[in-house]
Amino acid sequence: MRRVLVAALLVATAAAVFASIGSGAPGGSSVTISNEQGTTWTCGFNPFNGSTQFLSAGTVYEELTFVNGLKSGSTTNWLASSYTWGKGNKTLTFTMRPGVKWSDGKPFSAADVLFTFDMLKKNPALDLNAAWSVLKSVRQQGSDKVVFSFKTSAVPYFYYIADQTPIVPQHIWASVKNPVTYKDPHPVGTGPYTMSACSPQVIKYAKNTSYWQKGLPKIDTVFYPAFTSNDPANQQLASGEAQWGSQFIPNIKAYYLSKNADNHYWFPPLVNVDVFFNLKDPVVSNIAVRKAIAYAIDRSKVSQIGEYGYEPPANQTGIVTPTFGSWLDTKAASTYGYNPAKAISILTKAGFKRSGNGTFTTPSGKPLALRIINIGGYSDWVASVQVIQNQLKAVGIQLTAENLSSTTYDTDLFNGKFQLAYSGNESGGPAPYYELRQILYSKNSAPIGQTAATNWERYSNKTTDALIEQYGATTSSAQQRAIVKKLEAVMVNEVPVIPVTESVDWYQYNTKSLGGWVTQGNPYAKPAAYEHPDWAVMLLHLRPAG
Amino acid sequence: MRFVVRRVAFFVATLWAAITINFLIPRLMPGNAAIAMLGRYRGRINPAALHALEIAFGINTHQGLVSAYFSYLGNIVRGRFGTSLTFFPDAVMHEVLQALPWTLGLVGLTTILAFIAGTLIGLISAWRRGGMLDGVLPPIFVITSAFPYFWLALLAIWLFAIKLGWLPENGGYDVKTNVAWSWTFIADVIRHSILPAATILATSVGGWILTMRNNTISVLAEDYVRMARAKGLSSWRIMWTYAGRNAILPNLTGFAMSLGFVVSGAILVEFVFNYPGVGWMFLQSVENQDYALMQGLFLMITVAVLVAILAADIATAILDPRTRDSR
Numbered sequence: 001m002r003r004v005l006v007a008a009l010l011v012a013t014a015a016a017v018f019a020s021i022g023s024g025a026p027g028g029s030s031v032t033i034s035n036e037q038g039t040t041w042t043c044g045f046n047p048f049n050g051s052t053q054f055l056s057a058g059t060v061y062e063e064l065t066f067v068n069g070l071k072s073g074s075t076t077n078w079l080a081s082s083y084t085w086g087k088g089n090k091t092l093t094f095t096m097r098p099g100v101k102w103s104d105g106k107p108f109s110a111a112d113v114l115f116t117f118d119m120l121k122k123n124p125a126l127d128l129n130a131a132w133s134v135l136k137s138v139r140q141q142g143s144d145k146v147v148f149s150f151k152t153s154a155v156p157y158f159y160y161i162a163d164q165t166p167i168v169p170q171h172i173w174a175s176v177k178n179p180v181t182y183k184d185p186h187p188v189g190t191g192p193y194t195m196s197a198c199s200p201q202v203i204k205y206a207k208n209t210s211y212w213q214k215g216l217p218k219i220d221t222v223f224y225p226a227f228t229s230n231d232p233a234n235q236q237l238a239s240g241e242a243q244w245g246s247q248f249i250p251n252i253k254a255y256y257l258s259k260n261a262d263n264h265y266w267f268p269p270l271v272n273v274d275v276f277f278n279l280k281d282p283v284v285s286n287i288a289v290r291k292a293i294a295y296a297i298d299r300s301k302v303s304q305i306g307e308y309g310y311e312p313p314a315n316q317t318g319i320v321t322p323t324f325g326s327w328l329d330t331k332a333a334s335t336y337g338y339n340p341a342k343a344i345s346i347l348t349k350a351g352f353k354r355s356g357n358g359t360f361t362t363p364s365g366k367p368l369a370l371r372i373i374n375i376g377g378y379s380d381w382v383a384s385v386q387v388i389q390n391q392l393k394a395v396g397i398q399l400t401a402e403n404l405s406s407t408t409y410d411t412d413l414f415n416g417k418f419q420l421a422y423s424g425n426e427s428g429g430p431a432p433y434y435e436l437r438q439i440l441y442s443k444n445s446a447p448i449g450q451t452a453a454t455n456w457e458r459y460s461n462k463t464t465d466a467l468i469e470q471y472g473a474t475t476s477s478a479q480q481r482a483i484v485k486k487l488e489a490v491m492v493n494e495v496p497v498i499p500v501t502e503s504v505d506w507y508q509y510n511t512k513s514l515g516g517w518v519t520q521g522n523p524y525a526k527p528a529a530y531e532h533p534d535w536a537v538m539l540l541h542l543r544p545a546g
Numbered sequence: 547m548r549f550v551v552r553r554v555a556f557f558v559a560t561l562w563a564a565i566t567i568n569f570l571i572p573r574l575m576p577g578n579a580a581i582a583m584l585g586r587y588r589g590r591i592n593p594a595a596l597h598a599l600e601i602a603f604g605i606n607t608h609q610g611l612v613s614a615y616f617s618y619l620g621n622i623v624r625g626r627f628g629t630s631l632t633f634f635p636d637a638v639m640h641e642v643l644q645a646l647p648w649t650l651g652l653v654g655l656t657t658i659l660a661f662i663a664g665t666l667i668g669l670i671s672a673w674r675r676g677g678m679l680d681g682v683l684p685p686i687f688v689i690t691s692a693f694p695y696f697w698l699a700l701l702a703i704w705l706f707a708i709k710l711g712w713l714p715e716n717g718g719y720d721v722k723t724n725v726a727w728s729w730t731f732i733a734d735v736i737r738h739s740i741l742p743a744a745t746i747l748a749t750s751v752g753g754w755i756l757t758m759r760n761n762t763i764s765v766l767a768e769d770y771v772r773m774a775r776a777k778g779l780s781s782w783r784i785m786w787t788y789a790g791r792n793a794i795l796p797n798l799t800g801f802a803m804s805l806g807f808v809v810s811g812a813i814l815v816e817f818v819f820n821y822p823g824v825g826w827m828f829l830q831s832v833e834n835q836d837y838a839l840m841q842g843l844f845l846m847i848t849v850a851v852l853v854a855i856l857a858a859d860i861a862t863a864i865l866d867p868r869t870r871d872s873r
Contacts, residue, residue, distance in 0.1 A: 044636065049635070197724070226822075
């Protein structure tokens with residue numbers, strides 16, 4: 001018995017000693033990010049590796065021009081001090097900013113930009129945005145200009161070339177043997193931060209003291225811990241240990257807002273989550289069925305029940321509001337308001353028969369029973385589809401949900417092996433055009449059985465394709481808006497997909513020790529920490545509060 | 547000696563079978579790595595880049611099954627498991643070696659502690675049946691081991707980390723601590739391991755107590771124990787060398803196996819506490835169809851379990867002379 005007591009005493013003493021040693025926080029201002037990525041860090045920072053680029057693009061490696069996706073693509077000159085379109089919008093010339101230095105002290109120049117794009121050409125695996133599918137050539141002009149020549153007019157590609165391609169230093173990358181498998185453990189960039197320490201659990205970024213934007217950044221250190229599951233990440237936010245969140249938090253009022261008066265959140269919508277129809281399917285290729293479903297879904301109910309109201313209801317035009325509200329054809333958007341009676345009458349007019357118990361049969365006499373594929377791991381999507389199921393049942397359409405593992409789901413979705421699919425195009429772009437193009441452009445599709453990039457419903461229409469290509473030839477905002485209006489009409493008249501809710505950027509912030517955050521009133525960048533290069537723009541605006 | 551040779555031969559045969567099955571199983575699973583990649587980027591990657599990446603990864607290369615098998619064997623001998631897709635472009639070995647110390651430290655230590663504590667409590671409570679110890683500890687631990695692990699862990703986090711704020715609720719160390727062999731860092735690591743370790747112990751000690759207590763009780767009824775008492779040996783000596791040594795035998799194999807499984811980590815523990823170990827990595831590799839990582843981990847677990855069983859066999863042979871002579 002005495003031994004047990006001694007052991008207990010020892011344990012208690014040890015615990016007390018450990019508890020008393022607090023972790024000494026370093027001096028200076030800092031911000032800690034809480035963004036569950038479901039992975040520990042590899043400590044690789046290759047900005048052309050799709051799974052690590054968000055850790056270096058923007059903060060370490062910078063872009064030519066910053067494009068604000070929350071302000072319809074308004075631009076801010078960054079590494080380039082200016083740009084001009086020429087030759088029928090087939091050439092794009094950037095002038096480089098003088099006086100910019102890499103973090104190792106060597107000067108940045110137009111040659112680095114040329115080198116970066118040449119590297120993407122030589123290594124298609126690095127060209128994540130397919131810039132070289134439209135580029136013809138890139139060449140240097142004089143000492144400070146780089147000229148991009150395109151195969152066709154390619155105005156929308158400005159976003160991918162200027163904003164989404166981080167520029168790397170030639171004097172370091174030229175000696176990299178294989179840039180595809182290059183890990184880049186000690187990145188040298190022009191950006192406001194340098195990576196100062198990394199372990200699988202946390203990355204520490206330190207201020208670049210010779211940054212070209214004088215006096216910036218104002219925050220000395222950025223901590224980016226790795227979270228493999230959601231709950232610990234949310235707990236860090238609720239406790240205030242992390243100040244910048246990019247998290248889905250269930251019941252955010254009770255769990256986050258009520259914990260501290262300095263806690264705030266804003267979820268700006270960016271792209272739609274849609275019901276995709278397989279247009280090669282004999283039943284849903286009938287437009288009456290698609291229109292009836294569009295009337296039968298109560299989108300605000302799906303948003304409230306399935307998405308906690310975080311992701312607002314969408315509209316049939318495919319324009320995400322309020323983010324792209326200025327592009328919206330309000331009259332077109334108001335069609336397909338929730339109207340089950342209309343859904344029933346459309347089906348009846350199209351020759352579908354309603355039986356005594358209210359269920360429909362197709363004109364050929366089979367029950368109108370549809371199947372929708374969904375990702376079983378996305379609990380919010382599963383809940384949303386359950387709401388849709390009930391709403392369709394109310395008008396007499398039977399819908400069966402197949403909740404699949406994400407690999408099976410992806411295989412079926414990309415290869416067209418589905419009847420209906422609940423899905424979102426998570427990439428989008430800085431204007432509504434990008435998402436509409438992803439959904440409607442026939443070149444983004446593929447025959448059933450082959451991998452389609454984004455046009456999974458297999459929509460194909462020459463007039464629509466022509467409209468999409470015309471947009472690429474104009475920089476005139478009025479013309480662009482006229483074209484998007486016509487694309488909205490396509491979405492409303494042909495119902496190739498039904499936008500149901502609008503997926504958002506997850507963003508929480510704490511104003512106790514830090515100011516300058518993105519707010520709804522001042523949306524100067526996309527606010528989620530996983531948005532690049534936007535997160536660097538946010539870090540440059542942050543400052544110690546008070 | 548013959549016994550050991552036979553055991554080792556058996557070990558080699560099992561190892562070969564395991565390695566071969568390890569090669570086949572991932573290839574029989576549905577889905578493919580390229581689609582998993584595309585899914586992970588979710589529309590952020592163009593198909594041409596994907597195709598180029600497939601070549602870089604060495605997937606969809608249409609290498610024949612037989613030649614793939616032999617190059618796989620050759621690589622294993624040289625300790626090469628290829629490049630992980632989940633942690634591209636890191637080598638599998640690199641990633642596993644980074645996660646392994648955390649798992650060994652936490653799960654390994656708690657497994658050993660649980661076995662020692664469980665065996666001692668079981669032995670003593672069987673020796674003094676109806677005593678104070680027997681009345682308190684076994685029931686408590688049997689009850690806690692019946693709790694679902696995640697529930698107990700979440701309860702512990704809620705109570706000790708959130709309500710009372712005594713201990714950190716997640717991670718292997720505080721993100722603001724500098725990683726170094728310093729007293730502060732080590733103390734921080736230990737502080738972070740207290741909650742996960744305590745919850746593992748609470749849920750695993752009970753099993754050892756029960757089996758050890760029952761074994762001891764049945765051994766105590768044996769004639770040789772009565773004989774020892776009759777000879778007038780000290781009760782301390784009877785408890786340890788007569789009752790204890792015989793009662794522990796069945797538990798030893800179980801302990802060896804659970805030691806082998808230590809390297810598979812504890813998925814739930816690592817998930818709930820955001821602990822950077824191997825278990826979570828395992829889950830991740832399956833989700834991402836990361837064959838290379840999967841094979842590396844499977845092989846490590848298989849080898850560890852086989853080695854542990856071999857060691858247990860040999861230990862049993864030492865403790866129990868009867869097994870040595872059996873044919």
